[in-house]
Amino acid sequence: MRQLIASACIMALCTVGLSAAQQDGRVTQGNLVMENIPDIPASVQERLQQYANTRSAGFSDFAPDGGVYITTRFGETSQIHHVADPMGMRRQVTFFSERTGGANVRPGGSQFVFTKDIGGDEFFQGYLFDPETAQYTRFTEAETRNGGLNWSDDGAQIAWYRQVDGDPDSDILVADPSDPASLRVALEGEGLMIPVDWSADGRQLLILRYYSITHADLYVLDVESGALTEVNPDADVAYGGAVFTPDGDSLYVITDQGGEFRRVVEIDLADNAMRQVTPEHGWDVSGMDLSSDGETLAYVLNSGGNSELHIINPLSGETRPTPDLPLGLIGGVQFDSNDARLGFSHVSAQSPGDAWTYTLETGELTRWTQSEVGGLDTDSFVTPELIEFTSFDGLQIPAFYYAAPGEGPSPVIIDIHGGPESQERPGFSSTIQYWVNELGVSVIAPNVRGSSGYGNAYVALDNGMNREDSVRDIGALLDWVAEQPELDEDRVVVYGGSYGGYMVLASMVHYSDRLAGGVDIVGISNFVTFLENTNGYRRDLRRAEYGDERDPDMYAFLQEISPANQADRITAPLFIIQGANDPRVPASEAEQILSAVREAGGDPWYLLAMDEGHGFRKKSNRDFQRAAETLFFTDVLELD
Template sequence: MTVQNQKRVIGNLLLENIPQVPASLTQKLRLYQESREYSFADWLPDGRGLLVSTRSGESAQLYQLQKAGGHCEQLTYFSEPVSAAIVRPGASPGEALLSKDNGGDEAFQFYLQPLAGGAPTCLTDGISKHGNPVWSPDGRFFLFSSTMRNGRDQDIYRYDLSTKEWQLAFAARGYWYPVAWSPNGQWATVLHYKSAQESALHLLDVDTGELQSVQSGPGISCREGYWSADGGLLYFTSDAENDWRELWTFSPETGQAERLTGDLPWEIERVAVAPTGEEAAFVANVHGYSRLYLYCRSTRSYRAIEQLPGGVIRNMKWHPERPELALTLDLPTLPANVFVLDARNGECTQWTNATTAAAQPSLVPEPELITYPTFDKAGGSPRKIPAFYFRPGQDATAPLPVLIYIHGGPESQFRPGFLPTFQYYMAELGLAVIAPNVRGSSGYGKRYLELDNGYRREDSVRDIGALLDWIGQQPELDTSRVAVMGGSYGGYMVLASMIHYGDRLSCGVDVVGISNFVTFLENTKPYRRDLRRVEYGDERDPDMRRHLEEISPTSHAHRITKPMLIVQGQNDPRVPASEAEQILKAIRSSGGEAWYMLARDEGHGFRKKTNRDAFNQAVALFLQTFLLPSGEKLEIAARQGTVAQG
C-alpha cells in the first residue's frame, strides 16, 4: 500500500506529514521563543565601548554599545546572520571586519564595515570558504584561512587594505589557520588542525613563509597561541604532558616551552593576553562550567575570579589600554550577556540586558550534574558518564516523561547555558530533560575523547542504553515514556538509539543527522572530509567501509518502528540534505511514521527566527503527540486555553 505524504510549503519551509500547529501551542511557545541574548564581538576603537551581537528581526546583527546598560545602536542590516567581527586597529574613522555566509552554506565572506554606518564592502571572492581573520598590529593587513586554492585545503592568505589585494602567505595540505600576529608584525602563530586529538602550533614568518615549530607531535593537541605585550612570550594550551590541555608558555628567543597549570585537573579552553601589563586570562572547563583565572607573569601565579556566576564563558578580550576584560557569559537561568571584568579590583559589570519573557530567572530550575554507570570499566570500576539533569518544578506530576538530548560533534560537549526550549519542555509539557556527554565528548581529556573512534563507534550508543537503565532505576521518571533528540552526530545517535533501543523509546527527533557514514564521508564538503575520516574511519579502506555500512542507520531502517521527526537544512555543507532524504525514504518504505521539515534557506541548523520558531513548534507538537498520554494532552490544552472549563 502506498502511503500518501501530506506536503505543505510555508515560506522557505517544506513540511511533510506535520499537522497544523494549534494556535494555543504557538502562543504559549512564543513566550519562550522571544528570548534575546547578547554576545561580545570586540572593543570599539580606543576602547570607547563594545561591539556586540544580538538578534535583529530574523537574524543576529552587530550593534555598538558605548556604556554599560546604554542604548545599542544597530550597525549591520543583513538578511543573513553576521557570524563574527573584529575591529580594525588604528583605523580612523573606525572599521570592523565581519563575516557572513549565504543561507547556511558556511562559505563565509569578509566585509569591511564602517563603524560610522553605511554600506559594507565585500573583500573576498564570494565563492570560497574564508575564516579566522587576524589583524596586523598597524591594521594595514589581515591574515585569514581560505579554500581558494583548490576547494579542499585551507591555506593562509594575507590581505593588504592599502592595495585591496590578497596574496598566498602559506600553502600546505590540510587545515591551517592563523591565531595571532606578533607585536612587531614579523611573526604570526598558526595552527595545523589535524583532528580533535592532534593539532600543531607553529610560528609563521609572514613575509618569507618560513615555518618554525612551537609544539607538535603524534597525539598532541595544541590550541590558542597569543603573544605577551612585549612579544617575549607566547601563551598556548597543550595536552603534551597530560590527559587534558594545560596552559603553557613558549619563548621564541630560547625556544623553551613551560607548563603553567599542571596542578589544575581541568581542560584549559580559552586564553586572552592583556596588550598592556603582564596579565593573561584563561578559562578552565570544570565539568562543563567555565571558571575564569588571571595569571600574573611577574609572580608566576594565578587566581580564580569568584565574582562571576556559574555558566559558560565565550568570546573574551582585553581592553586595548586598560586592565579590563570583556566576555560573554551564558547562564543556565538567563540568556547570554556581555560583562566587563576590572582586573584591578575584581569588579564585574554587566553591560547588556538579555531578556526572556517566559519566567523570572529565580524560577528557572538549574540542571543537576549527575553521572551514571555504563557497560565498561575505567580504572577497575564501572565507567561513569556525566550528564545534566533538568527537572520540572515541584508541581510536576511524577512519574515524569523524559527527553534525552544528545549533542553533536561528537568532539563537543553539552554545557549548561540557557535553553528556552528546555524551559518550555519542563514548564509546559512536564518533561524531565537529560543531556548526557557520552564517550567521545570533549572536556574530559583525550582518552575519553578517543573512546568512540573508528570501530568503537557504537560504544557511544551503548552509553545511551546505560542511560535508559539508569532512568529505569529512578522512581520519579517514567520508563514507558522516553524520547530521544539530537543534531548532527547527535542525529546519528538518535537514529542508532531508535534501532537498538526502539522497544524502550516512544519517539525520536533527528536534526541534520548522519544516516550513512559512507555517503556522508563521500558527500560532505571536501575541506571537511579528511578531518572526519580521523574520527569515523576512512571509507576508502574496504574493511572500514564494510564496518561503516553495517553500523549505518540506513542499513537497519526497518527496525525504526516508532515515530520520527526529521529536520534538515537544504544548504548544509557538513551533513548534506541527502542524508535526511535517504533515511526518510527508508523509514517510510518499511512502513514507519516520519514527519519531515526542510528549510531551503538554512544549513547545519536553523539560524533565522521564523524557521527556528517553526522548528520549535513542530518539535513541541511532536513530543506532545507521541510522548504524552491523552489525559496529559488534555491537561496541557486546558492550561493553554483550548478546552472549555466546566
Template sequence: MKSRLLLSACAIAAAALSGAAAETPSTQPVLTPASNLVVDGIPPIPQAIADEVNRYTEFRSAGLASWHPVKRQMLIRTRFADTVQIHEVTQPLGMRKQVTFFPDSVSDAYYPPMPAGGDANWFILAKDIGGSEFDQLFKYDLTSGDVTLLTDGKSRNSGPRFSKDGKKFVYTSTRRNRKDPDFYVASSDAPGDAKMVYQADAPGWFPAAWSPDGSLLLTGKFSSANESSLWIVNPATGEKTRLSPETEKPTRYSGGYFSADGKGVYLTTDAGSEFERLAYIDIATKEIAYLAPDAKWDVEDFTVSDDGKLLAYTTNEDGSAVLHLLDTATRKELPLPKLPPGQISTLSFHANSQDLGIVLNSAKAPSDVYSVDVKSGVLTRWTQSETAGLNTDNFPDPSLVRWKSFDGLQISGFLYKPDAAKFPGKRPVIINIHGGPESQFRPGFMGSYNYYFTKLGCAAIFPNVRGSSGYGKTFLTLDNAEKREDSVKDIGALLDWIKTQPDLDPDRVMVVGGSYGGYMTLAVSVHYADRIRCAIDVVGISNFVSFLERTEPYRQDLRRVEYGDERNPAMRKVLEQISPLNNVAKIRKPLMVVHGANDPRVPLFEAEQIVKAMKEKQTPVWMLVAKDEGHGFAKKSNFQFQFYATVAFVRKFLL
C-alpha cells in the first residue's frame, strides 16, 4: 500500500501548462496579480486571456476520504471554492454537502470504526497552512460543528490509523526533533491526550495497521525507493521486532494489513523479482507465500475487507491501473465487473465488506468516486464532477510510444496529439517531465492541459525516463547518484525521435517539469539549448548541494540516498558539476520559474538563485511566486494566475 502523495509532480507540471492567449495591445484591460503573488519579469497579462481560457480552469474532481463506519455513505474531498474541502455524500450521486470551510485545503479525513448499531458523529481531519506540508490533526464534531486541534500546531503529523474497535488511534509526529516521525497513541474518548509509544530512529517510519486485538502495530521503515522493511511494534513496551527478512541487496517490503486471525500480514515485496508482488508472511515462522506469483507488473495498492475474507489490489500495467479481487481463504481471483477505462486509486472497503470504494479517472473524465458491490458485481457511481460544460469527448486519448536512448535502453512515454483534421501539418511539442524522480506519468484526465490540444493544436509527450517507477527495480536505479545525467540523455534521445515523426515539429519544442522534473527541465535547457524554444521550471532543483542542505530535516537523509550525499567531498563535486545553476551560461532560451514561498521540499532559494543568474546573463526569465503556497499551487485563484501567465509565455516563445 503506497503512502499518499500530497501533490504529484505530474500535477505540478501540468498546472504550469494550462492555457494560452494572444498578444493584445496595451490599451486593453490587464489582470492585476493578488497581493500574495510576486511577479517578476512577467509582462502585463491581458484580461482577454482569462475570458478566453477560463473554462479550462473550472474542472472539478472528487476523491474518497472515508466511508461512514455504519451507514452506506461517505466523506469525499472536492473543491467548490478556492480550496479542497471535506464534503458528505449520503447516497450515490447525492448532494455534496460541504462540511469543512478552511482557507487551506484539507488533505484527508478519517471516520473511526464503530461497533454494530453504533453511530459516528465525529472524524479526524488533516490539514496544513499555506502548503507547508506540516499537517496538523483536528477532531471535527458533526453534531456541534466544533473543530479541536489534536496536535501541537508546529510539527509534521500523519495518520491516523484506528484500531479495529475504534477505541484508539496511532499517528506520527516530528514534534520531538522536527525530523523523526515518532509514534503517538491516543484514546478516541480523549483524542487530544496522546502518548508517545515508539521513538523513531530515522525519518522513514510509518504505522500501517493494528493487529485485530489492538495489541500490536504493523509498521514500516522507508529507507529509499529501493529499500523498505516491515516491523512489529508493541505500543505497550515500545519494543520492535523485524518482520521482513534482512537482505544483502536493497529490497522493498511494503505493508500492509494483518490477516483476520492476526497470525500473518499481507504485504507487497520485490524480493526475488523485478516487480512488487502481493504476498503473505506468517508472523511466527516468517514464511512468505506469494499470492500473485506470476505478476509481470507492480502491485501498487491493496486493501483488505473488514472481515478479512477479501483482498482488492491494483496492478500498474504499462502505466494503466487494473483492479483485481482475491479470496483470502482460497487465494483465487474472483470476477469483477468491467470498469470504465482509466486510472484506479484509493481502494477502500466499507465496514460491510461488500462495497469496495474506488476512484476512477480517464482522458475523458476527471476523478470521481465509485463503489463495486463485490457480491453482485454492480458498479455504482457516487460523484459526478463538473467539466465546465465542455464536451470531453473532444479531448484526445494518449498513445504509448517508445524510443531507444543513447545506450540502447528502451524508454517509453505517452503522446497526446491534437485532431489532425483541425490542425494539419507539423505540431509544436511540449515535453512534460514528471517529478520524483521515483515516480511515473500515468495517463488520466489532463484538465486544463486539454486547451493545448483542442484549441492551440499542440502535441505533448510525457516521458518516463530511467529512474521512473513501474518498470522494475533495476530501471528505478539507473539514474542514481553519478548516473543522474543519463536520464537527461533520455530526453536527448526523445528529441531525436521527434525529428523522425512526420506530424511533430522538432523546431518548436518546449520542456516543462515540476519538482525533480524542474531539475530535468533546467538540465535539458543546459544540454540541448539549441533544440528547444523555451522551458518552464516549477518548484524545481537548480543546485543539488544547496537543495540537500536546505530541504526539511525529515527529508534530507532520504533524498541523499537518491541523489548522493553532498557531505562526501567526491559526491559533492559530482553534484556541483551537474547542477544547472553552475552551467547557467549554457541556458540560452527563455525560462519561466514558478515556486511556492512555503515549499518544504524544494526551498524557494532554488528558484531565486536560478532567476538571479539568468538575469545576470540577460536571458529572458519570468518568475511567479505565491506567498501562501508550498510545493505547487493548490489554491484555485493562484493556479488560475499561473495558468494565465503561462499562456503569455507559450504564445510569445513557443508558438
C-alpha cells in the first residue's frame, strides 16, 4: 500500500472527479478550496474507501410501534432511520443534504422533533415530523439558534432554548410545535440557559445555566408565572444532568459537589438537603436516566475512558442486573415509556457503533443494528493500550497507544483531542485504524492536563496562565517516544482539531526541531482574535476557560503564547484544514496562521470547505480530507 502511494503521488490519476479552477495560487474543486495539495491518486482513494465507508448507528428514541429510531449515514450525511425489528431493515425517514439530529418522539403520539443546521453554521432549526402524513414543519424562527428540545410528559408542549446571532443570552420558549400560535417566551434568560426536564404535572421546568465545565447553576421555572427559583444557590459546582422525581419534590442530579468526581445525588427542593445516590466510584458519572415511576436509575460511569452501565434502585441503593457488554463506550441511555426497556448506543475499537436495548425484567440484551465496516476484518483492528508518561513537573499523563504491526521503528502520529475539557476515549476510529494498518504508523492519543474524566484538579491544570503547561505535556510525550525502541523519534507528526488544532500549532512553535510535521484542523491560532470573533453565544463560555482578553494582563499573555505571533518558529511542514462556516473557530484563524507562516518563509498545505463548519461532516468532503492527509503523511513521514 505504501509503495503504491509513493509511486502514484508523482502526478497521477484523479482528483475525485471534481472540476477545478485556479486563482491566486488557490485551486477550487466544487466546494473545496486548496493550496499546495497534490492531485489525489486513484490508488489512495480506492483503499481509503473501505475505511471511509464504515458507518455507525446511534440509538435515538423508542418508536411507538415497538421499534427504534436511529441516526446513521447512507449518503452524504447522517439522517434519521426507523428499525421495526432487531437486525431488521433500516428505513430512512429524513432526506436532507445537511445532517440531522436524532428523533425525539412525542409522548403518547407518533410525531417526533429533530434539529438541523445549514452548512455547519450550528444555527439549528427545530422541525416536527408527522409519520402519518410524512410532512415536516419548522417550528422555530429562522436565523436563530435552537436546542435542548424537551417534551412535557403528556406530550402537549415542548420547551427549548433560542439564541440570536451574537447574543450570549438564551430565551426559553414553550409551544405545541404543531400549533405555531401557541409559541411563547417562558423566560428571557441570561447566559446559556437550557431546559433539561419537565415536572410530571407540566407546571415546572428545570433549567440549567452553563458557565464552564466546572460551574453551572440549576433553576426551577414556574411556566405560568415565570417565577425562577435557584436550586442549591450557595454552591459553586458542576452539573452534568438533572431530572425531577415523579412527585416533583426533589431532583436527581449529576454533580461534583463535595468531591473530586461527579456522582448522582438527590436534592430536596424544599430545603436543598442533599442525599448521595450512587457510590463513590473514583470516576465520573457521565450520564443517567430515571424511570417514570422513580424506582430505577440507570447511569453510565466513565471508568478511565471506558464505559460501565449501572442500574440501581435510587431509593434503597439496591443494585440490579446489568447487561454483559463488550468493553467500549455507552451513550444515550433512555427508558421506554413503560419502563420495561433501556435503549442506548454502544461503540468499541472493533465496532463502529450500534443501537441496543436491554429488557429489565428478563435481562435480555438485544442488538438492533450491525453497522457496516467497508468489508474490513475488524479482528485485525488494533485495541489501544492505556499508558502513562511523566511530564515536566512529575505529573502522570494518561494516553491511548495504538501500536503499528511489525518490529519498527514505526513513525508516530500524536492525535490531540479538542475541548480542551474533553477526553480521548477508546472508541471506534476508522481513521486511526487506517493509519495503523495501512500506513504502518503508530498512534498515541494523550489526555494532556486540562482533559476531563480525571477529576476537578486535573481539568483545571491548564487554566489561565497555565495554558502552555499542556503543550509541555506534548514535549514530555516526545521524550517518551524517544525512549521506545519500536518508535522512530525522527518521524513524528502532531494532529488535532479545534483546541487540539491550537495544540498542534503550539507544539510546532516549541518543538519544530523534533517534529516531521503537523495537521491543524479548525484550530485556534490567536486567542485574542479567536475570542473577539467566535460567535457571541460562545464568547463568555470560552473566556471562562482561556481567560478574558479584556483584562490587560491576560491580553498580553494570550498574545504572547498565540502561535500566529510566533510563526517564525514553525519550521516543520504544516497542513491547515478549515470549514468556512465555522461559528466556533472562525475561518479567519486559519487564514491568519496561513499568512503568518508564509510570511516567515513556510509553505503550508491548505484546505477550506465552503459548505462546512467546525469539522467536515459531509462524506465527500471528509473523504477528500482523509486522502489529502494521507499524501501529507506519506511526504513528511517518508513512508515507502
